[in-house]
Amino acid sequence: MLVQNDNPTRAAMLARVGSLQQAAYVRPIEYQEGRAHGLRGVEVKNGPLRFMSMADRALDVAQFEYRGENLTFLSKPGLNGRNQFDTNGLEAQRSIMGGLFFTCGFENICAPYVTPEGSKYPAGDYPMHGRIRTTPAEHVSSDAYWDGGGRYVLEVSGEMREAELFGENLVLRRRISSVYGTSTVTVEDEVTNESFRSEPLMWMYHCNFGWPLLDEGAEVVIPSRKATPRDETTAADETPWNEIGAPVDNRPESVYLHDLAADGEGRSFAAVVNRKLGLGVVIEFDAADFPYFMEWKSMGSGDYVVGLEPSNSSVYGRGWHEERGDLHMIAPQATERKTVTFTVIEGEKAIDELAARRDSLLDN
Template identity: 90%
Template structure:
């Protein structure tokens, strides 16, 4: 790739640093103890932004910090590599880590599912949130380089294969990138059905925000035209879906299905903001790629988290779609692509602008 040598930003960085790794790098790592022993990851530092992409778990981003503040939720089991809980029904809850996002799919999302007798689909047993999130990456790469536009790019890439003898053969190719001087992470994914039969393709990004970003007084900012409770427990929750209170012992989770507004270009977003902390995280995406959007709000002590979940399928799960006859599928040899961007925003002005954007979408 040709690089523009007349690059003031590059010259300025080189003048101020012995090594650019003072400010930005990608660095392969391996954890050495507990449940995470042997877990491979890639640490990415971009100025005040730092995150971990887990090579042994679909390159999902399990940890992210900004100016030293944690932004996401880490569940009670903590970081962990592949284990016996990964693909065993509801015991997936013993291996779900949380993080900025974990990828759900592709044969199933949400509750565990067993194909009923008489289904037109092959018999199968599918764990909670599917298998792709626990699939180790192959052809893993990481790099830090100047591109032809004069930007210093931090990049992680690899591919994951969800496959079974006589069954599916789905390949996820993923590229995660961040440009130095920005507080943005872009995830570019493509899934190819390398089998010779039509396959279900349920695809959700489970994005999880935790303390200290999530704290009493924080707010969920979504251009939601309508919020539908998933169940009676959620309907009985008197707290508005967008308000965050203090943790409550043993409080049950609430889950909402949102109808999102989008702009003239089809773009929509979801965010958690905390004015006291002066920070927020915004998820950007094309609404057409994600006809379903769910909010998981857990205010229980020790399970204190808000999940924002752009998806091509409903939280009601695979069986619900099968009964309706609208299970999303992908043809043999076909490819589908999605791009999701995460941005950290800082300061009251940025939060005010985000709220104004939400209000404008809802007023349009």
């Protein structure tokens, strides 16, 4: 018997391979050309699932594939390491790669922001989506091992520090894991404020889905009680927020703020599915960890992407929260933790079950 509790048994696997790397491995790599020259990463293969965790960019997961099909968006600049565009206002768009997710924060998310004179907050100039996404990891570790429960675990971990002389000192410790025989990737994060003053902690996972998963006829599946357009441009978009059409030249982006339903345990989800391809990617999380959820829908040719964004802060950004007096803060020496999972689903039945799960949450 090869499978026990949905996972291959150790003896059964070893009987069928010379090296387990036929089926699964974790492998440090370094890119050698172009904008990505010198970029360190960790390649993880878990059977049909393959992804890259970028060690020089917060261990964010860039490329994400299932059975050879790309599932995520890669922006026009492509893969790139640190460069002069990393932390300069809107020029951050020249270094945003997309990928399965990139981490936004921690002093700012969304639009660039400069602290106005007279603010009660320390003066600062904050780039689009913050600085943590470009922070290289330290203490990087990668491993593949049989655990005590008979599971073959693939794991990447490391630490990122967002810090400034006389300023913040926030440490992100991240563990990314996947178990052979499953199609799930789990991201476990904790942020500790190692400074001696309270600090803003804006925290968003910018999850980005692209072709061929994203194509005409694909669908965004979210248990959304209400979808609020961010601005007049979005409000004028007559296409339903959950429907995906073909790319349109120079079409502007639309952004929605969703009020999500959750189950009895406080869990919620968001997904992009493609019935023609027979695949979908589901993001799951505790709704209490992410009181804000945004959908970025860009149907423009060459910028064809849907972003699903669980967040502790609004897309309206730091200034909006400062004016409201509800900017999320973390106390000195305090720690906050969040866990997000990404699961690839396959086949018509699995997609139907996901839609039924959405409907059930909305009916309660």
